[in-house]
Amino acid sequence: MHPKNFVICDVEKEYARNLMQAISARKELGFQMHLFQNLEHLEAFSKKKEIHILLLGEDYPAGKRKEISANVRYVLVKGEEKGLLPDEKGIYKYQSADMILTRILEDSMDGGELLRHKEGRGGxxxxxxxxxxxxxxxxxxxxxxxxxxxxxxxxxxxxxxxxxxxxxxxxxxxxxxxxxxxxxxxxxxxxxxxxxxxxxxxxxxxxxxxxxxxxxxxxxxxxxxxxxxxxxxxxxxxxxxxxxxxxxxxxxxxxxxxxxxxxxxxxxxxxxxxxxxxxxxxxxxxxxxxxxxxxxxxxxxxxxxxx
The missing domain is CATH 3.40.50.300 (P-loop containing nucleotide triphosphate hydrolases)
Known part of the structure; x- marks a missing residue:
């Protein structure tokens, strides 16, 4: 199976980079990590590549967010969840990377087909x-x-x-x-x-x-x-x-x-x-x-x- 594309897009560049590095450290998940700040660039990417998991900052307008195609969509919220699209899930932004990843993995296990783990290669x-x-x-x-x-x-x-x-x-x-x-x-x-x-x-x-x-x-x-x-x-x-x-x-x-x-x-x-x-x-x-x-x-x- 091909690696799953995991995309992070947030206006806070340092935050997004640190989050990406923390998730990338979990090599056993086999994610292919991508980082964006510009929605236009992200939209162009989504038309060429399948996005399996998307973490998108709430600072981007909902009308712009809906143009991005992804299998599973999370919005990084700073407080109360407001203005989320029907296919978006809110996830609190300022918590540890482990807690964010745990939430995503638990959702994936409940959803079955939303995220399928890479097949093992033996060891x-x-x-x-x-x-x-x-x-x-x-x-x-x-x-x-x-x-x-x-x-x-x-x-x-x-x-x-x-x-x-x-x-x-x-x-x-x-x-x-x-x-x-x-x-x-x-x-x-x-x-x-x-x-x-x-x-x-x-x-x-x-x-x-x-x-x-x-x-x-x-x-x-x-x-x-x-x-x-x-x-x-x-x-x-x-x-x-x-x-x-x-x-x-x-x-x-x-x-x-x-x-x-x-x-x-x-x-x-x-x-x-x-x-x-x-x-x-x-x-x-x-x-x-x-x-x-x-x-x-x-x-x-x-x-x-x-x-």
Missing amino acids: QLIGIYSPVHRIGKTRFALELGKELSKEGPVLYLNLEEYSGMDYYFPQNTGQNLGDLLYYIRQDKGNLGLRISAMAGQTGGLDYVAPIPVIQDLRAVGEEEWLRLFEEIFSNCMYKHVILDLGDGIRGLYPILRACRTVYTLYTDDPVSQAKLRQYSENLRVTGFEDVLEHTVQKKVQVKAGDL
Whole structure:
């Protein structure tokens, strides 16, 4: 499918540029961004290219706005919604770019055909797991994700019983991985847009907050996890999905088998070595020896505060 044309037109040039840059950062959406200030130029563009989403400032007269053809039209209002055309939706201008984008994505999910997400192109599932605890696994996973995000969109998912996410990601997006699994169980569709609406972002890395209650995490079955990963790659543009894995999830070994690469951290102390040997032997006796074939064992130096 071709990229969706997302057009912003506003008299405040700096505002419009900053908004465009914020939306452009969400690479997984696959939008082709366009910026205008002159309505005549925008009208000429609309006659040559299909505009899928249009954000238009309220400063432009309604009689001029109606000349612009677009699939979905929003007017950036500064206060009370006045003088909107029948096919226009008002959206408050002076709020965060994330809130503006969330409103648009939620409308798109409700409208079904108003906006169809780009088809996924597949990607790599990367697992971070170690039988040795307090070894800096989460820190390693996040740094790896930020580095890989330089090559393309990356999603980080924490599947630990105690994730410590308030420390790593203090921003509360209001929804978590449990909500995402619920949408899949209900066959809600538009998973790519749903993830985009609920995902937070740091350093170019997308993340969905983990399940906060241990019992809820343990209740998720192996098949549900595997279906989630499949749906993400089928409906999203993520090049990599990084799984920060703990011992408490069901189906740990099948999930490790599904990963393209597994990073297993260890240290050179005797206890760490003994745990690593026991883990490797468990994989062999349970029929998951092939996990070791795509495992990269990485020796680390543990620092105070590592998790």
